[in-house]
Amino acid sequence: TAAKPASRGAFIVLEGVDRCGKTTQASLLIKHLVGLGLAAVAMRFPDRTTMVGDLINQYLQSKSELDDRAVHLLFSANRWEAAPALRKTLIDDGANIICDRYAHSGVAFSSSKPSLEDNLDWCRACDVGLPAPDAIIFLDIAQEEAEQRGGYGGERYEKKEMQQRVRKRFSQLQEMDEKDGRIPWFIVNAAQTIEEVQIEINEIVEKTVEKVQSEEQPVGLLWK
Numbered sequence: 637t638a639a640k641p642a643s644r645g646a647f648i649v650l651e652g653v654d655r656c657g658k659t660t661q662a663s664l665l666i667k668h669l670v671g672l673g674l675a676a677v678a679m680r681f682p683d684r685t686t687m688v689g690d691l692i693n694q695y696l697q698s699k700s701e702l703d704d705r706a707v708h709l710l711f712s713a714n715r716w717e718a719a720p721a722l723r724k725t726l727i728d729d730g731a732n733i734i735c736d737r738y739a740h741s742g743v744a745f746s747s748s749k750p751s752l753e754d755n756l757d758w759c760r761a762c763d764v765g766l767p768a769p770d771a772i773i774f775l776d777i778a779q780e781e782a783e784q785r786g787g788y789g790g791e792r793y794e795k796k797e798m799q800q801r802v803r804k805r806f807s808q809l810q811e812m813d814e815k816d817g818r819i820p821w822f823i824v825n826a827a828q829t830i831e832e833v834q835i836e837i838n839e840i841v842e843k844t845v846e847k848v849q850s851e852e853q854p855v856g857l858l859w860k
């Protein structure tokens with residue numbers, strides 16, 4: 637059997653509205669951590685490679701119609717099905733995880749739909765108890781700036797009105813987490829150059845990794 641690693645890995649989540657540069661930054665960050673000699677694994681949600689993910693993919697591409705609550709539960713199930721592997725990576729392998737979107741996207745997007753806008757608690761409930769991030773890095777960008785980046789793609793939520801509502805929901809979720817005091821948020825101005833954004837993210841992540849290693853806290857339970 638493999639020796640137990642000296643400490644668990646850090647669970648870092650990148651969040652933001654569509655077109656904020658998350659995906660680019662996630663891959664740069666992995667390279668940076670590996671360059672520092674730290675084990676780093678990329679994850680993303682939705683994970684479209686699973687059976688649940690395939691249903692989500694069909695929905696996002698408007699190839700299927702689903703009730704708003706049903707699709708919200710699929711996004712949540714897509715995280716729950718990944719949770720054992722996520723814990724194993726952090727705890728048994730001692731590797732850091734860089735995750736492109738997680739539960740906060742789940743709540744921000746679903747609760748931006750008219751049918752769910754008064755149901756924030758319901759939207760959060762199904763993600764309660766998932767492995768909790770050690771840090772949320774929110775790539776912040778003004779709506780106009782995001783739109784200038786080549787426009788949105790053709791997927792279901794990539795529309796101006798929806799994106800504006802989502803942005804507000806993210807602020808609300810940030811406030812709730814800050815009141816609760818367990819998951820720290822770091823807001824990075826994503827209108828800067830790729831290099832500038834990268835420098836800020838690297839610093840936040842290096843500090844978070846150090847904190848996780850020195851404090852020896854177990855992986856938290858989200859919103860519990």
Ligand code: TMP
Pocket residue numbers: 654681682696711712737738739741742743745746793794
């Ligand atoms: P992606 O562009 O990062 O692959 O995400 C696809 C879309 O899914 C994006 O518009 C955000 C949305 N989304 C949800 O609605 N709920 C979720 O739980 C997640 C992770 C993403």
